[in-house]
Amino acid sequence: MTSELDKMRAGDWYCSLDPEIDAIRMRVFDAVHRHNMALPSERGDIHPDLRALLPEVHETARIEGQFHLLYGNLKMAEGAFMNVGCVVLDAAQVEIGRNAMLGPQVQIYCPDHHRDPVKRGQLIERALPVTIGKDVWIGGGAILLPGVTIGDGAIVGAGSVVTKDVAPGARVAGNPARDLTQR
Template sequence: MQAGDWYCCIDSELSVLRHQARLAVHQHNHGTPDPGEPLSPSLAALFAEHGQNCLIETPFHCAYGINITLGDQVYMNAGCTILDSAPVRIGDRSMLGPNVQIYCADHHRDPALRAKGLEVARPVTLGSDVWIGGGAIVLPGVTVNDGAIVGAGAVVTRDVEAGVRVVGNPARALPG
């Protein structure tokens, strides 16, 4: 999975990692918010790295958590989902609206191999000062560069250049 090769997602070692993530996410989603600690201790311990003053509203879901890296002052609104079978990096001051979804797993196109659980993991990167509108979906292997804006409900299928605004399905740059 980490090497970017095809792997079977129905694996006992991966099941253990997903279970650990579910426990941390459950604690985050059902714990009492602490204004002194914007990032819940369970997610802070789970994530690969996190900067200062990150806030993740509840509910939140992630597949593994161990592949998520947050910069400083990252904000995720309620209902965000990160399926982090590959590294997901979110830069400083980036904001995700409600129900944003980030997917790293890409399943096999051959139905017989897909039925066996074969998938490949591709990293997703959000630069600094990125704004992802509510309900947007970022697909495997995509980079959204610094200062870009993804409109609400957009489906981002390819990289977004720095400072560009994209909307629609598939997401396309707005003129000007």
């Protein structure tokens, strides 16, 4: 029998209310809390307890405080930066490329809730990965929806809602985000 965690990791529909999933989430929540509550001079780029749960985050990556993360499915390459208040709902893999910069309050959503209201009420969801390329700039308050990829060198305007992939080098803004380089 396949566990709910196995289904989550495979990108299949799963129930997010599961003891095995809850245990992972609680371990990450505790480390994130320590990261957020530490004095910045003691925290460094990433609090040691949080860094221990994120083996695929480069030593030069930085996450500012008031950060939120669910499961630890986060990869950050060299020089990647998340400003204050970023929210990463990483039920699937979130990958942030080299020198990518995320402004304050950027939100990355991997969970995709079921369209059937009965199943949605039973907390049935699936998780789709989000990928951010190298040298990307995401403006403050932008929201990236499940399954999107932001191509290398792209710029996402502040407050934008990204509902589909962004081409490398593109500039997008708005709700939904639209390509400004085509105008």
